Amino acid sequence: xxxxxxxxxxxxxxxxxxxxxxxxxxxxxxxxxxxxxxxxxxxxxxxxxxxxxxxxxxxxxxxxxxxxxxxxxxxxxxxxxxxxxxxxxxxxxxxxxxxxxxxxxxxxxxxxxxxxxxxxxxxxxxxxxxxxxxxxxxxxxxxxxxxxxxxxxxxxxxxxxxxxxxxxxxxxxxxxxxxxxxxxxxxxxxxxxxxxxxxxxxxxxxxxxxxxxxxxxxxxxxxxxxxxxxxxxxxxxxxxxxxxxxxxx
Numbered sequence: 001x002x003x004x005x006x007x008x009x010x011x012x013x014x015x016x017x018x019x020x021x022x023x024x025x026x027x028x029x030x031x032x033x034x035x036x037x038x039x040x041x042x043x044x045x046x047x048x049x050x051x052x053x054x055x056x057x058x059x060x061x062x063x064x065x066x067x068x069x070x071x072x073x074x075x076x077x078x079x080x081x082x083x084x085x086x087x088x089x090x091x092x093x094x095x096x097x098x099x100x101x102x103x104x105x106x107x108x109x110x111x112x113x114x115x116x117x118x119x120x121x122x123x124x125x126x127x128x129x130x131x132x133x134x135x136x137x138x139x140x141x142x143x144x145x146x147x148x149x150x151x152x153x154x155x156x157x158x159x160x161x162x163x164x165x166x167x168x169x170x171x172x173x174x175x176x177x178x179x180x181x182x183x184x185x186x187x188x189x190x191x192x193x194x195x196x197x198x199x200x201x202x203x204x205x206x207x208x209x210x211x212x213x214x215x216x217x218x219x220x221x222x223x224x225x226x227x228x229x230x231x232x233x234x235x236x237x238x239x240x241x242x243x244x245x246x247x248x249x
Contacts, residue, residue, distance in 0.1 A: 002075045006105035007083040008141050010134035012120040013112040014158040015083045024184040028081040029074050034067050035088035043093040048127045064096045086138035107145045111242050112158035114235040135238035155246040165211035167249025186210045
């Protein structure tokens with residue numbers, strides 16, 4: 001079986017742009033957020049995002065072992081890259097991310113400053129829970145990988161992708177032991193087949209041709225949302241802890 005590269009994220013962290021870059025490489029198969037339906041449709045059907053998901057087919061409602069087997073089948077013929085939210089595999093209804101689980105993958109992490117991240121998330125889903133913000137679950141996976149391997153896994157900060165994409169991706173490739181492919185930093189503006197044109201969570205990617213500085217404007221009222229200050233305060237320690245281990249361009 002070929003290598004499986006896992007990128008553990010939290011929502012609104014440039015993870016889909018990173019995935020788009022990996023798909024442009026041409027040497028890895030892409031599996032898009034394989035644990036999404038497990039978390040939302042199977043475990044948390046009451047959450048807003050679960051109710052927004054359309055075209056639910058029976059084969060999407062897999063167990064964690066079935067999902068891992070599907071990813072591993074894809075890796076029989078080529079290396080695989082997937083990105084997913086850490087909370088999808090580490091939450092009160094499903095602590096799947098033990099050593100046996102994580103040991104199947106080459107694990108890396110993508111983080112972003114919680115302030116714009118939480119504002120962006122609130123804009124998309126004002127009913128979001130703190131669990132969905134995801135920094136605590138991501139840090140738990142980070143610590144588990146450190147414990148397993150005795151070394152820091154690669155941590156990429158979205159700000160470094162914005163400010164020096166080439167240097168950051170070079171550092172990521174070096175850390176993961178894969179070749180750096182400069183041409184993958186640019187892509188055409190078409191929507192990749194693993195995404196849907198009308199998905200509101202990925203519209204920031206549509207029309208882009210590479211990493212660029214994000215200039216987001218937020219309704220000022222979002223900062224007064226009762227969840228913002230609380231979620232920001234609770235998320236910052238996890239972000240700061242991981243940011244202290246980030247790879248640098």
